[in-house]
Amino acid sequence: MYLNYIIKRLFSAVFVLFSILTLVFFLIHIVPGDPIEVMLGETARTTDREALRHALGLDLPIIQQWLIYLHSFFHFDLGTSLHSKQQVSQLLLEHALPTAILSLASLFVAILISVPLGILSAVHKDSILDKFSMMTAVLGVSIPNFVMGPLLILTFSLWLGWFPVSGNEGVTSLILPALTLGTALAAILSRMIRSSMLEVLQEDYIRSAYARGLTKFNVLVFHALRNAVLPIVTILGMQLGTLLAGAVITETIFAWPGIGQLIIESIQKRDYPVIQGCVILISFTYVLVNLVTDFICLSLDPRIKLDS
Amino acid sequence: MRTEKKISQTKYLLILYVIFFQFFISSCKDSNRETIAVGLSTSPITLDPRYATDAISYRITRLLYESLVDFDEEFRVKPQLADWQKISPTHYRFSLRKNLKEFHNGSPLTSEDVRATYQSVLNPEEISPHKGSIDMIKSIHAVDPNTIDFKLFYADPLFPGRLVIGILPKELISKKHNFSRQPIGNGPMKIISFKNDKHLKLKRLDDNKIIEFITLKDPIVRVLKLLRGEIDLIRGNLPPEIVSWLAEKDSIKVKKKKGSTFTYLGFNMEDPLTGNYYIRSAIAHAIDRKSIIRHVMGKSARQAEALLPPEHWAGNSDLVSLDYNPDKSRRLLAQAGYNDSSPLRIIYKISNDPFRLRLATIIQSQLKSVGIEVEIRSYDWGTFYGDIKEGRFQMYSLSWVGLKIPDIFYYIFHSKSIPPHGANRGRLNDYNVDLILELAKFEASLDKQALYYKDLQKYLLDILPYIPLWYEDNILVSKSDIKGYKLNTDGNFDSLRYVTKNN
Numbered sequence: 001m002y003l004n005y006i007i008k009r010l011f012s013a014v015f016v017l018f019s020i021l022t023l024v025f026f027l028i029h030i031v032p033g034d035p036i037e038v039m040l041g042e043t044a045r046t047t048d049r050e051a052l053r054h055a056l057g058l059d060l061p062i063i064q065q066w067l068i069y070l071h072s073f074f075h076f077d078l079g080t081s082l083h084s085k086q087q088v089s090q091l092l093l094e095h096a097l098p099t100a101i102l103s104l105a106s107l108f109v110a111i112l113i114s115v116p117l118g119i120l121s122a123v124h125k126d127s128i129l130d131k132f133s134m135m136t137a138v139l140g141v142s143i144p145n146f147v148m149g150p151l152l153i154l155t156f157s158l159w160l161g162w163f164p165v166s167g168n169e170g171v172t173s174l175i176l177p178a179l180t181l182g183t184a185l186a187a188i189l190s191r192m193i194r195s196s197m198l199e200v201l202q203e204d205y206i207r208s209a210y211a212r213g214l215t216k217f218n219v220l221v222f223h224a225l226r227n228a229v230l231p232i233v234t235i236l237g238m239q240l241g242t243l244l245a246g247a248v249i250t251e252t253i254f255a256w257p258g259i260g261q262l263i264i265e266s267i268q269k270r271d272y273p274v275i276q277g278c279v280i281l282i283s284f285t286y287v288l289v290n291l292v293t294d295f296i297c298l299s300l301d302p303r304i305k306l307d308s
Numbered sequence: 309m310r311t312e313k314k315i316s317q318t319k320y321l322l323i324l325y326v327i328f329f330q331f332f333i334s335s336c337k338d339s340n341r342e343t344i345a346v347g348l349s350t351s352p353i354t355l356d357p358r359y360a361t362d363a364i365s366y367r368i369t370r371l372l373y374e375s376l377v378d379f380d381e382e383f384r385v386k387p388q389l390a391d392w393q394k395i396s397p398t399h400y401r402f403s404l405r406k407n408l409k410e411f412h413n414g415s416p417l418t419s420e421d422v423r424a425t426y427q428s429v430l431n432p433e434e435i436s437p438h439k440g441s442i443d444m445i446k447s448i449h450a451v452d453p454n455t456i457d458f459k460l461f462y463a464d465p466l467f468p469g470r471l472v473i474g475i476l477p478k479e480l481i482s483k484k485h486n487f488s489r490q491p492i493g494n495g496p497m498k499i500i501s502f503k504n505d506k507h508l509k510l511k512r513l514d515d516n517k518i519i520e521f522i523t524l525k526d527p528i529v530r531v532l533k534l535l536r537g538e539i540d541l542i543r544g545n546l547p548p549e550i551v552s553w554l555a556e557k558d559s560i561k562v563k564k565k566k567g568s569t570f571t572y573l574g575f576n577m578e579d580p581l582t583g584n585y586y587i588r589s590a591i592a593h594a595i596d597r598k599s600i601i602r603h604v605m606g607k608s609a610r611q612a613e614a615l616l617p618p619e620h621w622a623g624n625s626d627l628v629s630l631d632y633n634p635d636k637s638r639r640l641l642a643q644a645g646y647n648d649s650s651p652l653r654i655i656y657k658i659s660n661d662p663f664r665l666r667l668a669t670i671i672q673s674q675l676k677s678v679g680i681e682v683e684i685r686s687y688d689w690g691t692f693y694g695d696i697k698e699g700r701f702q703m704y705s706l707s708w709v710g711l712k713i714p715d716i717f718y719y720i721f722h723s724k725s726i727p728p729h730g731a732n733r734g735r736l737n738d739y740n741v742d743l744i745l746e747l748a749k750f751e752a753s754l755d756k757q758a759l760y761y762k763d764l765q766k767y768l769l770d771i772l773p774y775i776p777l778w779y780e781d782n783i784l785v786s787k788s789d790i791k792g793y794k795l796n797t798d799g800n801f802d803s804l805r806y807v808t809k810n811n
Contacts, residue, residue, distance in 0.1 A: 033690020
């Protein structure tokens with residue numbers, strides 16, 4: 001049963017990835033703008049432009065280019081950057097690690113803020129604490145990363161002098177970008193945890209737990225939160241996309257050398273192989289995380305039926 | 309029992325807390341940076357002068373390599389590595405100066421290196437963007453280690469000014485060395501590292517001072533980093549209101565110098581609306597450039613009347629300024645058949661740079677006041693540039709950066725230079741313009757060439773294929789402990805050769 005489910009999910013994941021690969025390939029070739037122009041500038045001679053176009057295979061019919069790309073892709077070759085001539089896989093490796101670190105740190109920040117805030121709001125429903133924390137959550141969702149980032153820099157770097165403004169030099173450089181990304185996610189998560197907890201707290205087994213003389217902490221964390229966390233795990237998986245999209249902006253603000261910065265620069269330079277590599281990596285991560293999320297849900301709640 | 313447990317828990321928590329803050333505070337301490345750090349808005353695309361076309365790459369390669377010639381403040385050619393002699397109109401002899409600096413790998417710079425550099429640019433397999441500017445070279449011959457001859461297919465009086473590509477060691481050229489990431493020249497600085505294409509470290513050879521270039525796209529972050537002392541200076545690319553704000557800070561120094569970056573409004577001459585002289589002239593007289601420069605650009609620009617600034621040896625300082633005259637503009641519109649009941653509607657394309665977009669909305673509002681309805685369409689650079697080259701526009705604005713040799717006019721306005729053959733994006737096809745350009749091109753005397761170009765600039769101001777807007781100033785914003793940075797019209801980073809920092 002499990003094996004069937006896994007195979008079915010893997011097949012659909014491969015189909016999704018293939019569709020993305022194809023869609024992105026054609027979309028970036030349709031978009032106006034020419035990598036040759038960016039590489040050679042305006043002053044280059046027409047013959048040189050054509051020679052370079054030929055050398056890079058950009059003069060071939062688009063379908064042929066696509067087939068060549070697919071052939072290389074299935075041979076684990078993502079090509080080389082049109083500009084730096086570096087292997088795309090090497091570029092992705094260099095930039096994926098900082099993004100992964102940033103995303104995990106943001107996730108950690110989000111959980112650290114949202115779990116206590118959500119539980120407290122649910123337990124003390126309609127209290128000042130609840131209203132305050134939910135108001136903070138609304139603020140967190142409403143403030144975009146490009147505002148939150150500079151605000152945090154202004155406060156913690158300039159006024160308090162605690163952290164560097166930007167860069168990638170140790171743990172201190174990670175804190176502000178992680179806070180920027182994490183607070184927005186925390187805002188969504190704390191609201192989710194609150195509503196999920198409120199629902200669970202009404203259940204009979206919670207009352208039974210109290211009746212058995214368990215402490216409030218035990219009931220809340222081991223009985224209520226464990227059951228309330230299910231929908232949140234699903235949301236977390238889905239939020240990964242938001243986290244990666246947010247990373248594009250946050251990395252630019254904090255000069256964090258991750259995938260976000262790489263994709264923006266390659267789009268500006270129309271560096272097709274690098275754009276494709278980035279998009280594939282992001283979609284692969286997204287599909288993988290959703291797959292893992294499903295399996296986590298399965299293990300958290302065995303009542304979830306596989307065929308449904 | 310319970311109290312004891314609580315006490316021990318609190319103790320552990322306190323210990324953890326102390327350890328965390330110890331770590332936190334130790335990692336937060338600012339390192340005492342000895343280097344001079346420069347904040348850039350974009351990274352250099354390449355450090356190989358044979359392929360550098362963007363302004364940042366050009367400015368940084370100047371620090372790593374030296375070229376045969378350079379330009380003075382009036383954009384006249386001056387010797388750098390070599391002096392030259394015109395043996396005939398198609399034969400130039402360059403003599404390398406004595407006691408030249410060696411390449412960074414220790415090998416001496418000789419005429420063979422010069423020959424190898426220029427031959428690699430001309431090599432069809434190399435596909436250098438600069439090939440077009442030197443394709444009049446017929447042969448290059450190293451006469452002796454210090455002398456090199458260039459023979460040309462046709463006479464080109466501006467030829468010496470074209471030899472501005474940094475010289476590379478011959479031995480490494482033949483080994484296909486990756487100069488783009490591991491540059492080896494004989495310039496005043498050598499590379500230390502180039503991390504992630506974002507963090508370039510160079511060493512100044514005279515005093516071993518490290519100069520860092522850090523790419524920070526966001527101008528606000530660049531400024532905050534400067535204020536916190538994480539970088540020491542920023543050259544340009546800051547919104548004028550931020551520059552004015554910074555100028556009031558005690559810890560910051562702001563310097564300005566007249567620049568040559570030329571911003572203009574371009575027209576599609578093949579479009580039925582913008583191809584009409586009355587309409588172009590009406591637009592020109594409806595734009596209040598003085599107000600824009602004063603109030604929006606923070607006085608960091610000067611009004612332009614032509615492509616080349618008046619101090620350029622081929623610039624024209626006698627041009628009569630296009631005056632701001634809304635009444636005249638309305639009259640011209642009426643002559644073209646437009647009035648308030650049937651207003652003129654124009655599409656204005658620009659890039660998505662926030663500051664350019666802001667300027668465009670101001671121009672839109674000024675044109676509205678004379679009855680011209682402007683629709684702004686803003687695109688990402690690739691799309692915008694693609695449209696401009698293909699002629700899919702009525703009106704657009706752009707800037708020309710780093711213009712030095714006056715034959716750029718041929719490239720921008722000659723009817724044979726319509727893209728992809730040149731940058732005549734507006735599709736100007738004017739017999740007089742072509743004639744002056746041809747005469748100037750084959751004129752042996754530079755003084756007479758200058759006269760042709762001066763006439764041409766006057767004529768262009770009459771027919772208005774472009775509306776000249778302004779020349780943007782070069783701006784330096786630095787920490788007050790940075791000394792000795794001298795700005796120049798070209799906007800290059802040459803002052804980093806000697807700038808100092810008082811720690």
